[in-house]
Amino acid sequence: MKISTIVDAKEKRVAITPETVKKYIAAGLEVVLPRNCGVTAGFWDADYVAAGAKIDAAALPKAELYVAVKPSFEKDIKLKSGSHLIALLSPAKNEKSLKKLADGGVSLYSLEKIPRITRAQSMDVLSSQANIAGYRAVLEALYHYGRVAPLMMTAAGTVRPARVLVLGAGVAGLQAIATAKRLGAVVQAFDVRASVKDQVESLGAGFISPEENENGETAAGYAKEMSLEYQKGLREKLSQAIASMDVVITTAQVPGKPAPLLITEEMVQSMPAGSVIVDLATETGGNCPLSRENEVVVWENVTILGTSNLAAKLAQDSSQLFARNVFNFVSLMTKNDQIDASDEIVSAALLK
Numbered sequence: 533m534k535i536s537t538i539v540d541a542k543e544k545r546v547a548i549t550p551e552t553v554k555k556y557i558a559a560g561l562e563v564v565l566p567r568n569c570g571v572t573a574g575f576w577d578a579d580y581v582a583a584g585a586k587i588d589a590a591a592l593p594k595a596e597l598y599v600a601v602k603p604s605f606e607k608d609i610k611l612k613s614g615s616h617l618i619a620l621l622s623p624a625k626n627e628k629s630l631k632k633l634a635d636g637g638v639s640l641y642s643l644e645k646i647p648r649i650t651r652a653q654s655m656d657v658l659s660s661q662a663n664i665a666g667y668r669a670v671l672e673a674l675y676h677y678g679r680v681a682p683l684m685m686t687a688a689g690t691v692r693p694a695r696v697l698v699l700g701a702g703v704a705g706l707q708a709i710a711t712a713k714r715l716g717a718v719v720q721a722f723d724v725r726a727s728v729k730d731q732v733e734s735l736g737a738g739f740i741s742p743e744e745n746e747n748g749e750t751a752a753g754y755a756k757e758m759s760l761e762y763q764k765g766l767r768e769k770l771s772q773a774i775a776s777m778d779v780v781i782t783t784a785q786v787p788g789k790p791a792p793l794l795i796t797e798e799m800v801q802s803m804p805a806g807s808v809i810v811d812l813a814t815e816t817g818g819n820c821p822l823s824r825e826n827e828v829v830v831w832e833n834v835t836i837l838g839t840s841n842l843a844a845k846l847a848q849d850s851s852q853l854f855a856r857n858v859f860n861f862v863s864l865m866t867k868n869d870q871i872d873a874s875d876e877i878v879s880a881a882l883l884k
Contacts, residue, residue, distance in 0.1 A: 533869050534562045535862070536595035537569055538619070540604050544572040544847040547599040547619070549855040553583035559863060566591045573847040597866075599858050601851075602841075605629035613637030616871055618858060620644055620657065623883055624788070630883065639871070640883040643861070652877045655861040659703045660853035665842040666707030666783065669810045670696075670715065672842065673779045676808045676828075676835045682716020693718050697773055698737070699794050699819060700783035701728040704812055708781045709735045720773060722766075723784075740769055770794060775802040782819035783812045790817040797822060797831075805833035815840040 535556055537548045546569060548556075553563050563585040567577060577587050588594065593612055600619035603609060605626050611617060614637055621630060621642040630640055643657045653659075674681055677694065684691040694717040698705045701723035709732060712719045719737040723729075729739045774780060774795065780803075785791050791813035800809065800822060811823040818824075822831050823838040830836070843850040865871055865878045873882050 533560075533597060533866065534564050534595040535597040535599065536564050536566070536591045538592070538598055538600040538603055538609060538617075539566060539569045540600065540602065542604050542606075543601050543841075544844040545601045545851045545854055546570045546573045546575065546847075547601050547851075547855055547858050548580075548585075549573075549575055549852055550579040550583040550585075551852065552855040552859045553580055553585045555859050556862070557584045559866070560869060561597070561862075561866070562586070564588050564591045564594055570851075573851040575848075575851070597862065597871075599862070601854060609633065611636070611638050615639070616641065618643065618861065618881075621883070634883070639873075641861075641865075641878070641881040642883055643858070643881060645881045645883075646861070646877060647880045649877075655857050655864070655877065657854055657857045660857055661843040661850055662702065662704035662783075663707050664846050664850045664853070665812060666704035666781075667711050668842040668845050669704070669708050669781050669783075669812060670711040670779075672837055672839065672845075673781060673808045673810045674715065676837065677779055678806065679778070680716075681712070694778045695720075695776060696779040696781065697721070697740075697777045698781045698783070699723075699770075700785070700812075701725070701732050702783060704783040705781070706731060706735065708783070709737045712779075712781075713737065717779070720777075722770065722773075740773055766794075767796070771796075771799055771802070774799045777803060778807045779810070780808075781810045781812070784819050785813050785816055791819050793817075793819060793821060795820040800834050800836070801832050803832075803834050807834050809834060809836045811836065811838050812840075812842065814838040 556563050565585050567589050596615050598617045602620040616639045618641040623642055646652050646655050681694045683693040696712045696717040696719045698708045698721040701721050709719050709721055713736045721732045721737045722740040732739045811818045811820050813819045814823050814825040822836050825838050825840050827838050873879050
């Protein structure tokens with residue numbers, strides 16, 4: 533069985549690295565790749581060839597199995613009937629394009645749909661990429677903030693530490709908390725899931741929680757939409773906290789729904805001049821109504837960053853993690869040179 537990859541001009545990350553080429557070959561697959569498929573992540577054709585891959589300008593129609601990061605579908609992707617495509621497919625956003633591929637006999641596996649169970653952790657691309665994004669969010673925020681993060685006591689006087697608030701303590705949020713703490717900032721965090729309080733506090737951050745005792749966690753471990761009463765209490769708490777923050781990083785998303793609005797215009801207006809908001813949820817609408825996807829907005833002397841794909845800013849490391857996740861998924865679904873979608877993890881990702 534041959535495996536190849538689809539390259540998208542808008543995506544710097546890649547789904548196959550020289551490291552995973554060796555793993556695929558050891559597993560009995562033949563790797564055929566288009567030219568320059570990894571240059572945006574710092575991987576050259578010579579690296580792939582040295583690992584055992586074949587480079588072919590016309591690789592796309594020659595494989596049975598295709599992996600990708602996040603195809604934009606701005607151009608038609610033509611794959612042969614009976615082949616299989618594995619990627620972050622954004623089914624709700626790309627419904628027409630995916631239907632066209634499916635009608636052409638292509639089986640589609642959306643990595644977003646991999647269940648959050650212990651067996652699937654090694655295939656969880658959302659978590660591996662969120663980890664990188666959370667780290668990068670802090671670096672982006674402090675770059676635009678333009679002041680130091682830690683407390684500094686010098687002969688010329690004392691410089692106070694930056695005050696950072698992280699909204700959403702999932703994988704990205706916890707990494708943002710840990711990174712901001714390592715850089716010396718004073719950190720607070722909020723999440724609707726009360727179960728993450730211990731994790732937040734173990735990283736040295738304070739935890740903000742409304743008075744309303746409402747569980748915001750689904751059985752699958754994701755955040756869910758909260759009641760109007762809870763949201764009202766939350767806004768009051770956040771208004772008080774945000775008014776004193778130098779940096780706010782928002783990561784809150786609800787699977788399958790628009791991102792919850794957590795920061796109002798009034799809250800932004802209350803922030804100190806020169807403060808920064810990094811909104812990691814702009815791809816699904818954003819946690820702040822002033823955020824714009826992939827834009828930098830300056831409003832009332834507050835800088836709002838809406839970069840939706842921060843993991844791609846560290847393309848080599850994020851590609852290494854993504855490619856390993858994908859290899860583990862492919863290993864689960866390929867048996868005796870055949871595709872087997874009977875495993876619960878594979879069947880959950882298969883679009884029907």
